[in-house]
Structure formats: C-alpha cells, structure tokens
Amino acid sequence: MIQRTVLVVLFDGVQSLDATGPMEVFAGASRAPGVSYTLRTASLDGGPVRATSGLTLMPDSSLAEAPVPHTLLVPGGHGTRGSHPELTAWLRVHAPEAERLVSVCTGALLLAEAGLLDGHRVTTHWNYCAQLAHDFPAVEVDPDPIFVRDGRLATSAGVTAGIDLALALVEEDHGRDLALTVARHLVVFLRRPGNQAQFSAQLSAQTAQREPLREVQHWITRHPDADLAVDALAARARLSPRHFARAFRAETGTTPGRYVDRVRLEHARRLLEDTCDPVGRIARASGYGTPEAMRRAFVKALATAPAEYRRRFRTPASAGPAAD
Numbered sequence: 192m193i194q195r196t197v198l199v200v201l202f203d204g205v206q207s208l209d210a211t212g213p214m215e216v217f218a219g220a221s222r223a224p225g226v227s228y229t230l231r232t233a234s235l236d237g238g239p240v241r242a243t244s245g246l247t248l249m250p251d252s253s254l255a256e257a258p259v260p261h262t263l264l265v266p267g268g269h270g271t272r273g274s275h276p277e278l279t280a281w282l283r284v285h286a287p288e289a290e291r292l293v294s295v296c297t298g299a300l301l302l303a304e305a306g307l308l309d310g311h312r313v314t315t316h317w318n319y320c321a322q323l324a325h326d327f328p329a330v331e332v333d334p335d336p337i338f339v340r341d342g343r344l345a346t347s348a349g350v351t352a353g354i355d356l357a358l359a360l361v362e363e364d365h366g367r368d369l370a371l372t373v374a375r376h377l378v379v380f381l382r383r384p385g386n387q388a389q390f391s392a393q394l395s396a397q398t399a400q401r402e403p404l405r406e407v408q409h410w411i412t413r414h415p416d417a418d419l420a421v422d423a424l425a426a427r428a429r430l431s432p433r434h435f436a437r438a439f440r441a442e443t444g445t446t447p448g449r450y451v452d453r454v455r456l457e458h459a460r461r462l463l464e465d466t467c468d469p470v471g472r473i474a475r476a477s478g479y480g481t482p483e484a485m486r487r488a489f490v491k492a493l494a495t496a497p498a499e500y501r502r503r504f505r506t507p508a509s510a511g512p513a514a515d
Contacts, residue, residue: 192225192226193227195228196231196261197214197230197261197264198264198289199214199230199266200232200233200263200264200265200298201232201248201266202270202271202278203240204270204271205243205268205270206269206295206297207243209268209353210232210248213293213295213354214230216361216373217230217361219373220361220365223365226369231251231258231260232248233251233253233257234250237252238250242268243268243269255281259285259289261290262291262292262293262360263285263286263293265299265302266294266296266353267294267349268297271298271301272300275304279305282301283307286302287307291345291360292345293347294313294315294347295352296352297315297316299313299315299346300322300326302346303323303326303327308327309327310331311330312341313330314333314334314335314337314339314346314347314348315346315348315349316349317334317349320334338352345359358370361373403427403428403429404435404442408450411424411454415451415458415477416475416478421447424439424447452492455478456489459474459489463497470482470498482497
C-alpha cells in the first residue's frame with residue numbers, strides 16, 4: 192500500500208472549504224481498500240486559526256513540527272491578502288520538498304509571494320487573476336480554467352474548484368473508479384475537467400446594457416443551431432454588422448464570434464453529459480453541423496474529443512447506449 196501524507200497549511204483568515212473540501216475527498220478515498228492518505232494540518236505556531244466564516248480550526252501541529260508531505264496543500268481566503276513573511280519563508284524552504292504542491296483559490300498568492308510560481312502556468316479565483324498577474328509578472332496566469340496542472344504544481348480556482356482538483360488527484364493516484372465513488376459519496380459530479388471555464392458564457396461575458404443586444408445574447412443561448420453569423424445577428428439587433436460587432440464587444444467584453452463559440456461548446460457539453468443522443472445529432476443541435484467540426488472545437492477548447500469527454504463526464508443517470 193502506498194501511503195501519501197497530505198499536509199494542509201492553516202492560517203487566520205483561511206477559507207474553511209478550501210481546506211476541508213479537498214480533505215473530505217482524500218478522506219473518502221482512504222476508505223477504499225489499499226488506499227491511504229494521511230491527513231495533517233499545521234499552522235505557523237501550532238495554535239488555532241480563525242476561518243473567514245468565524246469557524247475555529249485546530250491544527251495538528253506547527254509547521255516546524257510537520258512531516259515532509261507527499262502533497263502540500265495551501266488554501267486561500269482573506270488571510271492571503273498582504274504580506275506574510277514568516278509563512279512564505281517556510282513555504283520557500285519546505286514546499287520544494289513535497290512531491291506535489293497544490294493551491295486552492297488565493298492560496299496561489301502565497302505560493303507566488305514565496306517565489307514558487309515563477310515560470311509556471313497557474314490559475315486562481317477569477318477575481319484575483321489580474322492581481323496575481325500584475326504583482327508577479329514572472330507567473331503565467333490563466334484566468335479561465337477551474338484548475339491547472341504544471342508538472343508537480345497544481346493550482347485551482349475558487350472554493351469548490353478545490354474539490355474538483357482533489358478528485359482529479361485521486362484519479363491520478365488510484366484511477367477513475369475510486370474518484371467517481373468519492374464524488375458520488377460527496378454528491379458531486381465527477382464531470383468538470385480542469386480546463387472547463389470558471390464561468391459559463393453568460394456569466395463570463397457582461398450582460399449588454401442595450402435591449403437589442405441583450406435580446407441577441409438570449410437568442411444565441413436559446414438557438415445555438417441557428418445562423419449565428421455576425422450579419423444575421425446584426426440584422427436581429429437592427430444594426431449594421433460593423434456597428435453591431437463594435438457595440439457587442441464594448442458592452443459584453445467579448446466578440447460575437449467568441450460568445451457564439453462558447454455557447455455552442457457549453458450546449459454540446461451538456462448534451463454529452465446528460466443525454467444518450469448520438470454525437471452527430473448533438474453536433475447539429477449545437478450548431479456545429481458535423482461531428483468533425485464539433486471534434487475540432489472540443490480538441491481546441493478542452494484538449495479532448497467529444498466521445499472521450501462523454502466517457503469521462505457523463506452523469507450516471509444518463510449512462511446508456513449511445514451511437515458515438
């Protein structure tokens with residue numbers, strides 16, 4: 192049996208779910224025969240810490256007394272704001288000793304402050320991606336994915352994304368079946384790949400202020416299989432194509448083409464996850480026209496083909512024969 196120690200760093204102002212969510216995943220996996228994750232928590236002085244919710248957490252030890260872990264996990268929370276010389280000094284020395292270094296949410300700010308993210312591709316909570324990129328220009332910040340793997344380093348977006356990342360790590364260590372068992376026990380779906388966006392198209396794009404443009408946004412969402420070329424959308428908004436494209440980008444923060452691409456991808460993903468419809472039918476219903484066009488879009492955006500995406504992320508209730 193391979194034993195892996197997971198050490199979770201605690202501090203005042205920690206987001207409790209950033210710590211406890213992944214710990215529940217590893218603890219759930221450890222209930223399986225032949226699986227062992229030893230969970231440890233530590234604060235700088237070994238004393239209790241106060242989470243952002245007001246919850247008091249009692250660590251197992253001080254960081255100085257903690258064993259060298261297989262996986263070192265640094266959660267986020269309001270306590271990551273500002274300077275943390277003692278904590279980052281400890282991370283700078285001891286984090287390289289761990290075989291796997293993980294951050295949840297704004298825990299990435301602490302790792303960056305310790306110089307551990309330089310030259311790496313990472314993510315964090317969407318609201319702090321710009322700050323991370325500005326304050327640490329040697330770090331390659333990707334604001335879109337829910338988690339990013341870069342060698343031994345794994346970083347995730349906000350709060351529940353830490354659960355997604357922990358499930359991915361369990362799958363890496365022990366296979367998909369165990370990760371799926373843990374996900375079902377926690378009543379979450381093992382369905383979000385790391386490069387799934389933190390937001391849906393409707394949430395990531397701003398809602399247009401002018402009613403004709405808002406109506407076009409709603410139309411795109413309801414009719415992904417329609418003619419969604421700029422000329423057709425501009426006609427629906429009663430604007431010239433040039434004026435429409437300029438106004439849409441100004442009010443939503445993205446181009447009409449990118450918005451359409453994202454809506455279609457999300458629509459196809461949902462059908463793959465929740466139905467047994469053949470890939471060809473899903474391609475037509477999502478506006479791709481052909482399975483090959485949909486395959487290219489999936490490979491470009493998610494680095495996986497539709498059939499493989501369905502195999503990995505279909506919900507249990509929709510499982511059944513499908514003519515892929």
